[in-house]
Amino acid sequence: MNDVARVAGVSVSTVSHVINGTRRVDPETEQVVRLAIASAGYIPNSLARSLARSTTSTIGVAISTFANHYFSEIVRAIDTACGKAGLMMLFADTHDDPEQELRVVQAFHQRRVDGILMAPTNDGALRSLKYLEANQIPAVLVDHLLPTPFDQVGVENTEAMQSLVAHLIGHGHSRIGYLSGAQWNSTSGERLAGYRRALAAAGVAIDERLVACGESSVEPARLAVHALLALPDRPSAIVSGNNLMTLGAMRALKEAGVAIPGEIAFAGFDDLDWADLYSPSLTVTAQPLEDIGARAVSLLIRRIREPDAARSVVRMPAAMRIRRSCGCP
Template identity: 45%
Template sequence: MVTMADVARLAGVNASTVSHVLNGTRTVSGPTREAVLAAIARTGYRQNTLARSLARSSTTTLGLASRFVSNPHFADLVTSIESSARRAGYSLVLADTHDDPVEELRAVHELADRRVDGLLLAPSVHADDEALPFLERAGIPAVLLDRFAGSVFDQVAPENVEATALLTGHLADAGHTRLAFVAGLEGLSSTSERCEGFTRVVSARGLSGTVLDGRSETAVAEAAVLSAFSSSSAGERPTAVVVGNNSMTVGTLRALRTLGLRIPTDVALVCYDDPEWADLVEPRLTAIHQDVPAMATRAVTMILERLDGTAPPTPRRERIPPTFRHRDSCGCAGSGVSAR
């Protein structure tokens, strides 16, 4: 194995000079720096990151515990967080929680065992029972993202209530009086907040509102929509649907196609989350677009501020405002949708 001493010998400098070049701990003259870099290139020298971490009591890694499988939103979030962490000089270690409390605790333990400097967590329904108390006892700096839970950690999430109320009100303004909301996994703050936005408008305007349990899953949402629409006559079933996330939007689209219902002619549809393909399908989906890069950047900034001691003593709760993307699936752009 090539050592720092080998690089120093080839470059004609001391090992400490090689260290200064690699770590930026002291200014090194141009010619000397070039000689060291050339020697590194010739020898293929790699720093011993484990030894460096032990010496610094830092692994320069951040952990991310979240649900990755079957939800494109979290895949986008991972990409944005990794980019922000890398710009700050940190590597990202991933652990999938599957939105299951047992898997979540395992994931948090695994990241703690890897000695991550800080941890980002999209909390599950029961995070307050196990995962969050463990992080607090262990003294691991953490930021909760996408969903709120507990009160002792910094948290950043999208705005949910007003955004979903906007979607619902948009359908009501188009004349719809029978609406359905496909809700996510019960117990998540994002689910309850989006449901609140829907029911607030339905109640305030005296509309008929049905909440369907989609559990944040494509197949479950599909079955729920099939059941609700199949059991109602044409004159009683909802004429418009608000969907709580992108995975359930896929299930809802499949169900409506199975039922032979056209969007927006037979059923208007709007959704929270704006998947990449939203403006590629026909009709294009009217949606709430989350600023995922902004949420990721803010979450990484928060954890770095905790690590360097510049964060305020009181935990912060911040919301990232989303954007309303008005397209065609709502049926209010002259597509002939009927709000029967």
């Protein structure tokens, strides 16, 4: 900054005012200063300015399994909301690995982010959550909701899955196979509870053989569907607990030559870009991904500004998109 002031023939304080916009500077003088900045190759140190204010206007986003379209859409929504709020977003993939998650959280802390948005690795996230709490880092949990003191935002998993299964029951199905997600995942547990609740509400006995673990992934789900099809009294309908398992289920049903919905009806949790293009189009439960991302940023901004505010847990409704795979015309 001293070099810029010398080239422009002005004081260092004048250069500072031009860079930071902290005081009006004569237009001609401002132009001279900006030319001096360009000629000197000077890059204003925004980090230094933010350090003086004890903020960086940056938030860290630690999301597991970025390869999943669901999370990529949430990250996109978070980035959009950050832009509107004048914040920068730093992103790191935790790969559902508790050790990687802790490293990411620590790295964000070292870079002095103002707060962190995290889709935790559930039980394995304990160390990360303890680190956040011990260092008083403002944080909001997204999607995987846990019994913690942190603000959280996610979808009404149990209610949404109950409605989806009830829709199939309304079509006359009583033997409904269910592809459950990874057992360590709290979201998977909530959706499985919705499946069970729908059957119980309809007076349908639960056959545990119809509950298959698809591990929240494509290939395990494909194998799980083949196992369901091998049952002597196979299901007349199948419900998938997430978008990746839906893809695995579609592969298995195609490999087995099963007609949808003629032989087996199908419905899945999470909408997909191709769900309405598939033949037949897929009935799904769609999450409000943009709203989830925007609300997460809003909650984090509030927590940064009001560290002592009451804890907030937001459950957002999902929307059923009825298409043809369930048997609807």
